[in-house]
Amino acid sequence: MEKIIAIANQKGGVGKTTTTINLGYSLSLNGKKILCIDIDPQSNMTSGFGINNETLKYTIYNVLIEGVEMEKAIEKPKDMENIYIVPSSIQLAGAEIELVPMPSREFRLKKALDKIKGDYDYILIDCPPSLGLLTLNALTASNSVLVPIQCEYYALEGLTQLVNTINLVKKNINHNLDLEGVVLTMFNARTNLSIQVVDEVKKYFKGKVYRTIIPRNIRLGEAPSFGKPITIYDPRSKGAEAYDDLAKEVIEKGGEIIE
């Protein structure tokens, strides 16, 4: 059955976009049909898949604000099978405000997705670094939330707020919303800090943390500027291996996680 997963954390730079691109692509290599949706005005996921949004007729902006059908905004990234993209654009920066007076403003993504339901195995939504109306649209439309956490100082900061938001949405808008899992990112085995953060996060999110930990890997940082997932850019890198492991874990564990 299809699963819609929001990749969310209101902190910037924790690996949301990197995880959406590479988990999405690795899931597609594992035989799943994937749709990745970019709802961050920064559009890093869009460019990370090699898509130039300046030449596009429709993006997620037109879907959310103008009611254009999702189908019309779907793009196929070059040389990739089984994976489709809904791009974002900088226009979306205004959407947070434009959505405010709209009827059922938190349901607009869900309504657009209802029409293409069943066409994909997984739909991943790359959220912006805030808990505003765009992220709220993603949480309303999703079955679950996958939270990337960077193995850095202050890793746990803001997580209470994120968990509270997820619980509020679950209680009031989307009763089925689950925590899919927590993925630790940018792990550096040589620092005590990274190791400490892993322990703390595991304590905080008991049983919800993926066994796979994404290492800090230079190749992962380089791949987006070539518009390629890591598994195409450098299939032998540690980063490629880690995201393939994560994809397998996501498929195996389904909704009921983990260690």
Ligand code: ADP
């Ligand atoms: P977010 O979407 O949460 O803002 P990104 O996925 O864009 O975070 O990551 C922030 C920056 O860190 C980007 O430049 C990205 O290429 C880089 N990055 C992400 N994950 C890794 C990693 N595991 N190793 C090295 N660099 C990474």
Ligand code: MG
């Ligand atoms: Mg991002």
